[in-house]
Amino acid sequence: MxxxxxxxxxxxxxxxxxxxxxxxxxxxxxxxxxxxxxxxxxxxxxxxxxxxxxxxxxxxxxxxxxxxxxxxxxxxxxxVPDKLTPVEDDGIRGVWIGDEYESGHDGSNEPVIVYFHGGGYSTCSALTYVTGLSGIRKALKKIHNINMRIFSLEYSLAPESKYPTQLNEAIAAIEYVAKEYPNRPIILMGDSAGGNLVLAVLQTLKKSPSDKLPWLKLYLIHAVDKAKELKNRVSAAILISPWVDIVIPPTSHEANHAYDFTSIHTLKRMTQWFLPDGADVKDPLLSPVFADLSGFCPMFIHYGGRESFASDIERFIEAAKKARPALSLDVFVEPKAPHITPMMPPFFPDMAERGHVAIAHFVAKLISS
Structure with missing residues (x-):
């Protein structure tokens, strides 16, 4: 290293x-x-x-x-044209993006998205990438006539709040959305550090609360049944340039740093801010590239061929392909793209739109299956 x-x-x-x-x-x-x-x-x-x-x-x-x-x-x-509704409910903070579903349609099989933003766990907010989220909603509506609400979580940031605070808040957000829409499947979505958080959530929901976890405290899951209930409600995961290995520098940094906007010095500071004392950087909850992916829900992964995380993401994809039983996995690579282009349409409009369309197709395929 x-x-x-x-x-x-x-x-x-x-x-x-x-x-x-x-x-x-x-x-x-x-x-x-x-x-x-x-x-x-x-x-x-x-x-x-x-x-x-x-x-x-x-x-x-x-x-x-x-x-x-x-x-x-x-x-x-x-x-953005979408309705934005701030929420503060029993400690859960976030923003609903999109109109309420029509009355009487809560039995629909159309999912609701729970989104975790990136920013190295120390910057950004629920609205930082709202243009990207709006673009995904637009593609779903225009191409597939799907009206999907997105709940964007406002999780606590490091260094003021160390990990696993963010993981506990993410699980609480899923529980909140599950109560709001008891009959709809839930799709988890995250970019960069948000993708890392999605994968930590999926691993946590796989575990029994009685499992020994080295430093993670499960404040919010009190029974095996609750964990199973939430796991069953999560129908899929959408990962956009996920941060899957927190070892600095990322594997592709030397080859791709001229093409990408990520900064290894900033990443190093962010990692130091959010890690708890004594954390193991190879802990699968922190670096999901080392996770046991068996039993995971269907996943869609979007990443840029020119981003610093590219090789790490490709290692994760290879691990996912080896999961048994076989994991349903869709991958979309934007060959000349830097990090998280679907979330930044003002700067990367064509690449972002292609990402939005690919995500919309994945969601539509889930609904029709």
Missing amino acids: VEVPDVPAPRRSLLHCLAFLVYLWTVTPVRRLLGYEPIVPESSIRTEIGVRFIRYSIENSLEGARAFEAATSKLVSMS
Whole structure:
């Protein structure tokens, strides 16, 4: 394993980030016209701007990154056509995306999605990627005439809240949604760290609460029957660029860092913030690439061929293919994409739309099966 040095994070304000975006929109097209090679190899102008801008904004102090994210979340939430309904219910915080289902239709077999956002467990919010979630809902409605609500969980962030706080809150969110819609199947969806959280949830629901777990405390599951009930309600998982191995640096970083916006220095800080004392980085609940995937629900995995997590995700896919009994697995690779493009349509519109369509097809296939 390569040792990643500690590098102090600069403090970049919202104004700094926006000024850099204006600079990129001004300079990048001119550089192309003058015949210069792309700074992000083999990329379109828009993709290069997206990768460089996102990288700049996340190579930031925790305070700077959170301030930037909070401001941009407010802006993007005003740009989507979907109804957004904040929720605070018995300790569960989040946002419902989409209108209420029509009265009398709760017996429908159309699932509801429970979504966990990325951000290394220390940044981002339930609304950070609302344009991506809105795009998925649009594809479902336009192509398959499926109206699907999404509950986006506002989980507690590190370093203020160490893992497994987020896992306990995720399980509580599933229980909340299961009570809200007792007759509908539930699909779990997460990007990056949110994908890591989805896989931790699936492993936890497989276990009996009496199983010995080295450092995980199950505050919310009090009986085997409750675990089985929630497990049976989860019909599938959608993983977008999931963080499946928390060892830093990611395996593909050296090959793909020029194409991707993820920062190993930021990842290292985030890992240190969310890990509990004495945690084993090869614990399957933290690094699901080491998990026993037998008995998992059907899964859809989307990732970019040029992202730093690519090789780790491919290792996870190979492990999933070896699971017995056989695991239902759909994989969509966007060959030239960086990290989590379906969640960022403003920067990667074509790649995001293809991801939305692929996810919509997966959901429709589930419903028809």
